Amino acid sequence: MWAQHEIRLRARPRGFHLITGEIAENLPELERIDIGLAHLFIRHTSASLTINENASPDVRVDFETWFNVVVPESFPAWTHTLEGPDDMPAHIKASLLGHAVTIPIRSGRLALGTWQGVYLGEHRDHGGSRMLLATLSGDELR
Numbered sequence: 001m002w003a004q005h006e007i008r009l010r011a012r013p014r015g016f017h018l019i020t021g022e023i024a025e026n027l028p029e030l031e032r033i034d035i036g037l038a039h040l041f042i043r044h045t046s047a048s049l050t051i052n053e054n055a056s057p058d059v060r061v062d063f064e065t066w067f068n069v070v071v072p073e074s075f076p077a078w079t080h081t082l083e084g085p086d087d088m089p090a091h092i093k094a095s096l097l098g099h100a101v102t103i104p105i106r107s108g109r110l111a112l113g114t115w116q117g118v119y120l121g122e123h124r125d126h127g128g129s130r131m132l133l134a135t136l137s138g139d140e141l142r
Contacts, residue, residue: 001036001140003029007132012122014086016060020117024110029136031108036138038110041100043131046090046124048097054117063121067093090123097121105138 007026009019023040024030030038042049053059071092073085080088101118104111112118120130 003136005134007134009130011129014122014125016063017120018054018117019120032140033105033138034141036105038103038105039135041133046094047127047130048094048121049101050097050119051101051116052119053115055115086125093123
């Protein structure tokens, strides 16, 4: 089976946000797949996807803190500045984390580890809603 969906994520403030549930809710075919893969691709250059800790919100705060120290807005060498001081750092943060994740599917569910969740990295102050392209492939449950 193959299925593909565009998922519009609501606008979120800058930071790291768990979106695992929102993704699963928008994939009606997921529960019919026995063994397969879910490929998630974010269609933006200033936001990212990654998989990490799903329990403690402190981890998401620390992610944001670390990225803001490593890729500061105030870096004087930025030349791409027309879209605001958060734009170029957002592009770099998105490139560091990546634009896609692939997750195994087992018995109709995303087969993430006990403490894993999918994060949206929103790297702009006002990024707006974000679009994901989700592609599912796998063998159907019998």
